[in-house]
Structures are given as structure tokens and as C-alpha cells.
Amino acid sequence: MSALTAELTLKDYRLTPAQVPPTVAEALEPAEKAELFDRIQRLLAEQDATLVAHYYTAAELQELAEATGGYVSDSLDMARFGSECRSSTLVVAGVRFMGETAKILNPEKRVLMPDLAADCSLDLGCPADEFTAFCDQHPDRTVVVYANTSAAVKARSDWVATSGIALDLVRHLAERGEKLIWAPDRHLGAYVQRETGVDMLLWNGACVVHEAFKADGLKQLRVEHPEALVLVHPESPLDVIAQADLVGSTTALVKAVRELSASTFIVATDNGLFHKMQQAAPDKILLEAPIVGKGATCVSCAHCPWMAMNGLQNLARVLENGNNEITINAAIRERAAMPIRRLLDFARQRQRVVLGNNDA
Numbered sequence: 001m002s003a004l005t006a007e008l009t010l011k012d013y014r015l016t017p018a019q020v021p022p023t024v025a026e027a028l029e030p031a032e033k034a035e036l037f038d039r040i041q042r043l044l045a046e047q048d049a050t051l052v053a054h055y056y057t058a059a060e061l062q063e064l065a066e067a068t069g070g071y072v073s074d075s076l077d078m079a080r081f082g083s084e085c086r087s088s089t090l091v092v093a094g095v096r097f098m099g100e101t102a103k104i105l106n107p108e109k110r111v112l113m114p115d116l117a118a119d120c121s122l123d124l125g126c127p128a129d130e131f132t133a134f135c136d137q138h139p140d141r142t143v144v145v146y147a148n149t150s151a152a153v154k155a156r157s158d159w160v161a162t163s164g165i166a167l168d169l170v171r172h173l174a175e176r177g178e179k180l181i182w183a184p185d186r187h188l189g190a191y192v193q194r195e196t197g198v199d200m201l202l203w204n205g206a207c208v209v210h211e212a213f214k215a216d217g218l219k220q221l222r223v224e225h226p227e228a229l230v231l232v233h234p235e236s237p238l239d240v241i242a243q244a245d246l247v248g249s250t251t252a253l254v255k256a257v258r259e260l261s262a263s264t265f266i267v268a269t270d271n272g273l274f275h276k277m278q279q280a281a282p283d284k285i286l287l288e289a290p291i292v293g294k295g296a297t298c299v300s301c302a303h304c305p306w307m308a309m310n311g312l313q314n315l316a317r318v319l320e321n322g323n324n325e326i327t328i329n330a331a332i333r334e335r336a337a338m339p340i341r342r343l344l345d346f347a348r349q350r351q352r353v354v355l356g357n358n359d360a
């Protein structure tokens with residue numbers, strides 16, 4: 001291993017607390033909310049626009065998307081819905097890589113976002129130039145990147161993966177004799193590596209929300225609620241995953257709450273997902289997995305600060321002024337489309353329902 005490779009492998013790409021903005025949710029009076037609902041509904045219709053929202057965004061945005069013929073889901077499924085819907089404009093309520101993925105798959109459409117500063121700690125922790133240098137040091141390895149990356153990082157990859165299909169995909173590549181680079185989430189990478197035993201070099205990034213869940217706090221909560229099943233998103237640390245009754249993507253976790261017979265669930269993922277879970281199973285009791293315990297910092301307090309940047313006010317503004325359009329250099333866009341399309345084809349070949357098995 002060269003000095004540069006060793007340096008890049010060992011470097012910690014996780015954000016420090018100072019690099020993470022505070023989570024600030026939009027606070028509106030009922031009358032303001034109602035006025036904004038009407039205004040946005042009218043603007044969407046006037047502009048031939050469809051609202052697509054991520055599960056982690058505010059309940060109001062999810063309700064508005066569903067009430068106006070839009071869609072609420074995980075990132076890749078949002079992009080796929082965007083490809084299938086006929087509107088000429090997509091408004092993506094989520095984080096920036098989701099807007100970029102929508103644009104990559106739908107280059108002919110105008111893609112707007114309520115706030116272009118809505119980023120992601122995984123994306124921020126994987127700068128394209130350093131990642132490219134790292135990959136160049138390992139030309140014998142297949143490059144697999146998580147959906148939570150920039151268009152430029154996807155453009156340097158061979159495959160895009162989502163948490164819902166990561167295990168299948170990595171096993172498939174290993175059967176072909178391929179050794180891998182996995183980026184940027186070290187926790188998801190470690191989980192996949194442990195489950196598959198595949199030779200993977202892991203980038204050293206993390207999600208600030210999922211990394212904060214604490215094993216000792218979870219252990220205590222399980223003692224207090226022995227009847228509860230534990231649902232964990234695989235961006236969480238391995239010692240949290242080790243306590244899970246079910247590990248899965250956002251869509252898999254919603255399905256678990258709806259279909260499993262337990263009445264109580266402890267859930268380790270962004271608490272924005274609770275809205276969809278509660279819609280799916282109104283009678284079930286949902287408990288947040290603890291972010292307290294040894295080493296706790298509560299950087300995000302189980303809700304993504306970048307997802308919280310989406311609100312009704314900036315959504316209305318962007319529809320009125322047309323700002324915040326996603327643009328991507330054509331060469332990067334075309335190159336980034338290839339690994340995403342490979343993923344979609346792989347999922348189809350496996351007869352997996354990509355709708356409902358992906359996540360970010």
C-alpha cells in the first residue's frame with residue numbers, strides 16, 4: 001500500500017459536530033400551513049410540477065406530496081417515480097444527492113429543491129477528488145458507492161448500491177471474483193463485509209444520525225420493554241445492529257411495523273420515518289432507539305439536520321421564483337447514469353421489487 005493510499009484509507013471522513021448544522025424544524029401556525037398548502041397546490045398545477053418527498057422530511061411535506069399526486073419514498077424510488085411521472089418539473093424534498101439522482105435519471109426534466117444547502121454527511125465525507133485518487137490506487141478493485149454520494153463520485157464508480165440490495169449485489173460481485181472498494185458509509189460497509197465475508201476496502205465516512213445510536217442505551221431500553229422488537233437501519237454501528245431483530249432499509253422497516261405482529265417497536269433510524277410508520281400501523285407503539293449512552297453527543301438528535309431544511313415556505317418560494325434548479329455537467333451526468341442503471345437492471349434481473357427495497 002502506498003503512502004497516499006494508506007493516508008486516504010485511514011483518514012477519518014466523518015464530520016465533526018462543528019460541521020453539522022443544528023436541526024431546525026419549520027414552525028407554522030395552522031392558518032399559515034393551510035394557506036401554504038393551497039398556494040403550493042396551485043403552483044404545482046400551474047407549473048406542471050410534481051412533489052417527491054423523502055421519508056425523513058416533515059410530515060406536512062409528505063402529506064402534501066401524497067395529496068397532490070406526488071410520492072413519498074426512499075431516494076432511488078423517488079428518482080424512479082420521477083422518471084415515470086409525466087410532469088416536466090420535479091420538486092425534490094430531500095437532500096441534494098436525491099435531487100442529483102433525479103436529474104441524472106431524468107435529464108430532460110427541470111429538477112428543483114427547496115434548499116440546495118440540504119446536504120448529507122456521507123456525501124460531504126466523500127470528496128470526489130480524494131475518492132478518485134483512492135480508487136486510482138486500486139485499479140484491480142470494483143468500485144461500489146452508496147446512493148448517498150455526489151454525481152461526481154457516482155461517475156467514478158462501477159456500481160451504485162442501496163441498503164436494500166447491498167448484500168445481494170456484493171455477493172453477486174464476489175461470485176464473479178471481484179474485490180471491492182465500498183464508499184462512503186463505514187458502518188453499512190462493515191455490516192455488509194461481516195455478512196458476506198467479501199474482500200472490501202471501506203471508505204471512512206458515516207451518517208451523523210445513525211452513527212449516534214448507542215448500544216448501551218439500547219440494551220437498557222430493551223430491558224425496560226422486553227416485548228418490543230428492535231428495528232435497525234444498517235447505517236448504524238455494528239454493536240447496535242447486533243441487537244436488532246430486523247436490519248433493513250427505510251422501506252423494509254416500515255413494512256416490518258405494518259406486517260409483524262408485535263405491538264411495540266424500538267426503531268433505530270431518523271425519527272422522520274415515524275410518520276410513515278404510524279400511517280402504516282396506527283395502533284403500534286414506536287420508541288426511538290436511544291442516542292444517550294457512552295460517548296453520546298446528540299449531534300443530530302435522531303433527525304437529519306439537512307432533511308429538516310425542507311419546509312413549506314421554501315417549497316412555495318422555489319416554485320414562485322424557479323430558483324434552486326439542479327444542474328449537472330453533461331459528461332458527469334452521463335457517466336453517473338451508468339452505475340445507477342446497472343443497479344436498476346440488477347434489481348430487475350433478481351426480480352426484486354426495487355420499489356420498496358431501496359433506501360438512503
Ligand code: SF4
Nearest residue numbers: 120121207208209304
Ligand atoms: S440521515 Fe444521514 S444518510 Fe440520510 S441524508 Fe441525513 S446525514 Fe445523510
